[in-house]
Amino acid sequence: MTCPLLFRFRSVDRLPELRSAAAARGTLVHSVLERLFDLPAEERLPAHAVDLLLPAWADLVAAEPDLGALVGDDPAGLDAWIAAAVPLVERYFTLEDPTRLEPADRELYVETRLASGLLLRGVVDRLDVSAGGDLRVVDYKTGRAPGEGFEASALFQLRFYALVLWRLRGVVPRRLQLVYLGSGEVLQYEPDEADLRATERKIQALWQAIQQAYDTGDWRARPSRLCDWCSHQALCPAFGGTPPPLPALDGPGEAETPADA
Numbered sequence: 001m002t003c004p005l006l007f008r009f010r011s012v013d014r015l016p017e018l019r020s021a022a023a024a025r026g027t028l029v030h031s032v033l034e035r036l037f038d039l040p041a042e043e044r045l046p047a048h049a050v051d052l053l054l055p056a057w058a059d060l061v062a063a064e065p066d067l068g069a070l071v072g073d074d075p076a077g078l079d080a081w082i083a084a085a086v087p088l089v090e091r092y093f094t095l096e097d098p099t100r101l102e103p104a105d106r107e108l109y110v111e112t113r114l115a116s117g118l119l120l121r122g123v124v125d126r127l128d129v130s131a132g133g134d135l136r137v138v139d140y141k142t143g144r145a146p147g148e149g150f151e152a153s154a155l156f157q158l159r160f161y162a163l164v165l166w167r168l169r170g171v172v173p174r175r176l177q178l179v180y181l182g183s184g185e186v187l188q189y190e191p192d193e194a195d196l197r198a199t200e201r202k203i204q205a206l207w208q209a210i211q212q213a214y215d216t217g218d219w220r221a222r223p224s225r226l227c228d229w230c231s232h233q234a235l236c237p238a239f240g241g242t243p244p245p246l247p248a249l250d251g252p253g254e255a256e257t258p259a260d261a
């Protein structure tokens with residue numbers, strides 16, 4: 001949706017990408033918010049969440065040692081790195097009260113196949129289920145809330161998850177909720193069946209565009225502000241680069257979560 005050539009580099013060539021400090025900090029904060037709900041409800045307090053930052057970071061670096069380079073070996077660097085994540089964690093508590101929440105699932109992997117055969121899959125940050133069976137899909141963002149006019153594209157990822165959950169469970173999620181820890185805002189939306197059918201049509205159209213690009217080899221560069229964070233500028237024609245030859249392909253088969261795509 002943002003840049004077909006970037007999709008190619010990531011999903012077809014599968015080129016490695018350097019994780020930015022902002023992206024790594026986002027992963028850290030997500031991990032803390034997931035672990036927070038392992039604590040008894042009355043202990044889900046800001047100070048305890050802040051205490052989770054260091055062990056969560058240690059586990060992330062153990063799983064992905066390259067992340068350690070973002071901090072270096074200097075203990076002061078580690079202190080500064082953790083301190084930079086503290087405001088994001090503390091801001092969470094101004095937006096929700098986790099002592100009153102009991103999520104049904106966290107980091108929930110979901111997958112379904114549409115009638116067309118297209119496989120959709122993704123990971124939902126948090127799923128809440130009310131006593132009456134209503135579903136609330138929650139996603140945390142460590143950036144700022146979108147400006148006016150950009151809410152629909154921000155919500156596309158959650159509509160995607162809502163469609164998958166609808167197909168899996170036969171229930172349209174009652175509420176989609178984006179929690180922006182960067183700006184301290186919450187964006188909520190109540191989808192209906194018509195919304196999710198429109199989302200399915202949009203996903204099918206996107207997939208057709210991807211298949212067409214596979215067939216023609218025409219993956220267009222679409223420069224935007226996103227280029228500032230793109231790891232592949234050296235290979236991008238918009239920056240004077242030349243993409244590598246396409247790898248041998250078996251053809252497209254499945255769609256990843258739009259956040260990844």
Ligand code: SF4
Pocket residue numbers: 003005006221222223224226227230231232233236237238239
């Ligand atoms: S540099 Fe910009 S235009 Fe080029 S692939 Fe990356 S996001 Fe697309």
